[in-house]
Amino acid sequence: MTTAHPPRPSSTPPASAARAGRAPGAWPGLGHLPHLLRAPLRFLGSLPAHGDLVEIRLGPRPAFVLCHPELARHVMADGRTFDRVGPLYEGSRAALGNGLATCPHGDHRRQRLMMQPAFRTEHLPGYADAMRREIGAALDRWRPGRVVDMVDEMFALTTTVAVRTLFGAGIADRDIAELRDSLDTFLKGVYLRALLPAVDSLPTPGARRYTRGLATWRAHVRRIIAARRAADPDDRDLLGRLLAARDEAGGAMSEAELHDQVAVLILAGAETTSSALAWALHLITTHPDAEEALHAEADTVLGGRAAGQDDLPRLPWTGRVIRETLRLYPPAWVLPRTATREIEVAGRRLDAGSTLVFSPYILHRHPGFHAEPDRFRPEREHADGIGPQTWSRSSFVPFGSGPHKCIGDTFALTEATLALASIASRWRLRPASAAPVRAVPRSVLTPRALPMHLIRR
Ligand code: HEM
Numbered sequence: 001m002t003t004a005h006p007p008r009p010s011s012t013p014p015a016s017a018a019r020a021g022r023a024p025g026a027w028p029g030l031g032h033l034p035h036l037l038r039a040p041l042r043f044l045g046s047l048p049a050h051g052d053l054v055e056i057r058l059g060p061r062p063a064f065v066l067c068h069p070e071l072a073r074h075v076m077a078d079g080r081t082f083d084r085v086g087p088l089y090e091g092s093r094a095a096l097g098n099g100l101a102t103c104p105h106g107d108h109r110r111q112r113l114m115m116q117p118a119f120r121t122e123h124l125p126g127y128a129d130a131m132r133r134e135i136g137a138a139l140d141r142w143r144p145g146r147v148v149d150m151v152d153e154m155f156a157l158t159t160t161v162a163v164r165t166l167f168g169a170g171i172a173d174r175d176i177a178e179l180r181d182s183l184d185t186f187l188k189g190v191y192l193r194a195l196l197p198a199v200d201s202l203p204t205p206g207a208r209r210y211t212r213g214l215a216t217w218r219a220h221v222r223r224i225i226a227a228r229r230a231a232d233p234d235d236r237d238l239l240g241r242l243l244a245a246r247d248e249a250g251g252a253m254s255e256a257e258l259h260d261q262v263a264v265l266i267l268a269g270a271e272t273t274s275s276a277l278a279w280a281l282h283l284i285t286t287h288p289d290a291e292e293a294l295h296a297e298a299d300t301v302l303g304g305r306a307a308g309q310d311d312l313p314r315l316p317w318t319g320r321v322i323r324e325t326l327r328l329y330p331p332a333w334v335l336p337r338t339a340t341r342e343i344e345v346a347g348r349r350l351d352a353g354s355t356l357v358f359s360p361y362i363l364h365r366h367p368g369f370h371a372e373p374d375r376f377r378p379e380r381e382h383a384d385g386i387g388p389q390t391w392s393r394s395s396f397v398p399f400g401s402g403p404h405k406c407i408g409d410t411f412a413l414t415e416a417t418l419a420l421a422s423i424a425s426r427w428r429l430r431p432a433s434a435a436p437v438r439a440v441p442r443s444v445l446t447p448r449a450l451p452m453h454l455i456r457r
Contacts, residue, residue, distance in 0.1 A: 018051075018052040018053060018068060018071050018345075018346035018347060019051040019052050019053075019346065019347075020051050020052070020053045020054075020055070020345075020346040020347055020348035021050035021051025021052075021053070021054050021055070022050060022051075022054065022055045023043075023046075023047055023050055023054050023055065023056045023057075023065075024050070026056075026057045029059070029060070030059060031056065031057025031058055031059050031060065031061075032056045032057050032058070033057075033058060033059055036058075040441045041333075041361065041439055041441065041445075044065070044333075044334075044359055044361055044362050045361075045362070045365055047065050047067050047362060048067040048068075048362060048366050048367075048368070050067075051067065051346070052066075052067050052068035052071050052346050053065070053066060053067065053068075053071060053345055053346035053348060054067055055348075056357075058355070061355070062354065062355075063336070063354075063355040063356070063357055064345065064348070064350060064354060064355065064356045064357065065356075065357045065359065065362065066356060066357065066358050066359070066362075067362055067363075067366070068346075068366075069363050069366070069369060069394035069395040069397070070394055071345070071346060072358050072363060072394065072397070072401065073394040073397075073401050073402070075337065075345070075356055075358065076337075076358055076400065076401040076402035076404070077401070077402040077403070078402075079105045079108065079402065079403045079404065080105050080340065081339065081340055081341060081343060082337035082338070082339060082340075082356055083104050083105045083337065083338055083340050084102065084103070084104050084105070084336075084337065084338075084404070085104050085338045085340065086336070086338035086353065086355060088336050088355070089102060089104070089336075089338075095186065095214060096260070096263055096264060096267060097256070097259060097260030097263055097264070098257075098260055099111070099257075099260035099261045099263060099264030099265075100112060100115050100261060100264055100265075100268075100407065101264045101267070101268045102264065108403065108404070110247050110248070111257075111261070112403070112407070113247065113248065114242075114245040114246070114247055114253060115242070115245070115261065115407060116407065117241060117245060118238050118241035118242060118245070119407050119408065119410075119411065121410070123241070124309065124410060124411070124414060125309045126237075127165045127238075127411060127414070128308060128309035128414050128415075128418065129308065129309070130161065130164045130165045131161050131165070131414065131415050131418050131419070132306050132307065132308040132309075132418060132422075133164075134157065134160050134161045134164055135157065135161075135306050135307075135418055135419050135422045136305075136306035136422070138153070138156070138157050138160075139306065139422060139423065139426060139427070142426075142427065142454050143454065144454055144455060144456040145453070145454065146453075146454050147432040147451050147452065147453055147454075148451070148452055148454060149449055149450060149451050149452075150277075150278050150281050150282075150429070150450040150451075150452050151274075151275075151278045151446060151447055151448070151449055151450045154273075154274035154275075154277040154278045154281075154419075155180070155184065155270065155271060155274040156180060157274065157277075157419065158269070158270045158271070158273040158274040158277070158415065159176070159179065159180045159183065159266065159270040159274075160176055160180075161270075161273075161415060162265065162266045162269045162270045163175075163176050163179060163266065164176075165237060165238055165411075166237065166238045166239050166262060166265060166266065167224055167228065167237065167238075167239050168237040168239070168240075171224065175220065175224065178216065178220060179217065179220050179221075179266070181213075181216075182213040182214070182216040182217035182220065183213075183217055183266065183267070183270070183271075184213075185209055185210060185212070185213030185214075186210065186213045186214050186217055186267075187267070187271055187442055187443060187444065188442060189206070189209075189210040189213075217263070218259075218263075221259055221262050221263055221266075222259060224262075225239070225255075225258060225259060225262060228243075229243070238265070239262065242258060242261055242262070243258070265408070268406075268408065269408050269411065269412065271331070271442075271443075271444045271446070272331040272332060272412065272444055273331075273412045273415050273416055274446075275329070275331040275444050275445060275446040275447075276322065276325055276326055276329070276331055276412070276416050277416055277419055277420065278446065278447050278450050279325045279328070279329040279447060280321055280322055280325040280416070280420055281420075281423070281429055281450065281452065282437050282447060282450055283321070283324075283325055283328070283376045284321065284420075284424075284429075285429050285430060285431055285452070286376075286431075287376055290321060290376070290378055291424075291428075293317050294317060294318060294321060294420070294421075294424045295424050295425075295428070295457065297314075297315060297316075297317045297318060297421070297424075298315075298318070298421050298422075298424040298425035299425065300314075301314045301315060301421070301425075302421060302422070302425040303425070304425050304426055305422075305425065306418070306422040306425075307417070307418040307421040307422045307425070308418065309414065309418075311418075311421065312414065312417060312418075315417055315421050317378065318417050318420050318421045318424070319413070319417050320378040320379070320381050321378045321420065322413060322416045322417055322420060323378075323381065323396075323398075323413075324376060324377065324378040324380065324381075325376075326398035327364045327370070327396060327398065328364065328365075328374075328376060329361075329439070329445055330360035330361055330364055330397075330398040330445065331398070331444045331445050331446070332360060332398070332399075332400065332406075332444065332445075333359060333360060333361040333441060333444075333445040334357055334358070334359045334361070334441075335357070335358045335359070335360075335400065336355055336356065336357050336358075337355070337356045337357075337358065338353060338354070338355055338356070339351070339352055339353065339354040339356065340352060358400075358401075360397045360398055360400075361445065363394070363395055363396075363397060364395070364396065364397075364398075366395065369395035370395065399412075425457075426456065426457060427454055427455065427456065427457060428455040428456075428457050429452040429453065429454065429455070430452060430453045430455060431450075431451070431452060431453075432451040432452055432453050433449075433451050437450060
């Protein structure tokens, strides 16, 4: 496929060159669901061999997976034609509310305009300060010789950072712990519910736990916002900025909107960043050269202290490790869209209501666009010319593409870089289990468990 064809309004370019295909191995009645539940990454990785747009079956329904970066970029750029609607998003909205990461195209512009100011570059040093404090406090609790599951530990860290940057210093540790637990239950359940929406009609303990987790989560967020309004609504943290936000007509966010945005920011920001960190720790402990370079950089720049915003320019290797981790294990691994009208994509006519799937995982491991795609090589940024300046390149898209591109990308990269450098400046980690590290694709791509020995450097 080439990318030289100009866009045509009635079809997704470059339709004439793109190849549509079909994935083999569908089960009668179930389609490819067994593959997606049992070995989703292997299944996704196999799809580009069948075309640029590949039809799979979710039960009886077809879905169309975008396996070419340019085709994916064109689809993601057109939020009106390829919208966040349909059963998958209805399920997410029922659980999460209609916030920026879940809302359909019609609500998106207003929401994005209201949220954008809270993510301006000038606010980052303040957020980075909260990150540095929380990272330092978490590492102070580590003890040599202990075994810690880094999946849980990084999730605890990034949820605490998300809550502190959103709500300021005033929130109690007990509230943070309860928010974290309910969020964890919810996140574990949401992938299964996206594939099998009927699962909650069965009175199983899992369904009850999920419903309870969701209710606890909602009640907490509501209480925190109410307490904050009563106390100091003008505080200059993220919540203060959302309370002060105005739309083009001068209107403020309603109570429900504010609640949804807060929930979305914690959900969209915490587990994605913690997964990236957990994968980075796994990759570092299994690649001695990369680990040595990481430690050397941390020793020169930090000398044992936690990293802050001012250190970032002097942590280029740490940054590369994080970006190469995001390439190999993009936390947002599948993002569905629904065609809102009949349209031709890659020469294939799709009905209105068709599901399309954008997968950074597929694009990042595509052998046509990345040399030795399965190898961890942080130095590849130099060799291949892929770096922060060329991120718009459509074959490296951990933060998505188009109008919905992640609003928290700089926030996330800052947090992950500060955390990894701070860990490296004080600790060497070693796997505490010989079992292979497996990915559990929940709504976010996460390692199942990552027990590590803590060794003081
Ligand atoms: C490594 C960490 C992160 C990754 C990999 C990631 C990835 C993504 C991706 C792929 C999207 C696009 C979703 C779509 O097209 O439907 C997205 C959107 C979003 N992300 Fe992130 N994200 C990360 C961290 C964060 C953080 C820290 C925050 C907030 C503090 C955040 C908030 C959001 C929001 C609100 C959206 C919706 C944007 C919109 O639709 O306009 N994310 N993220």
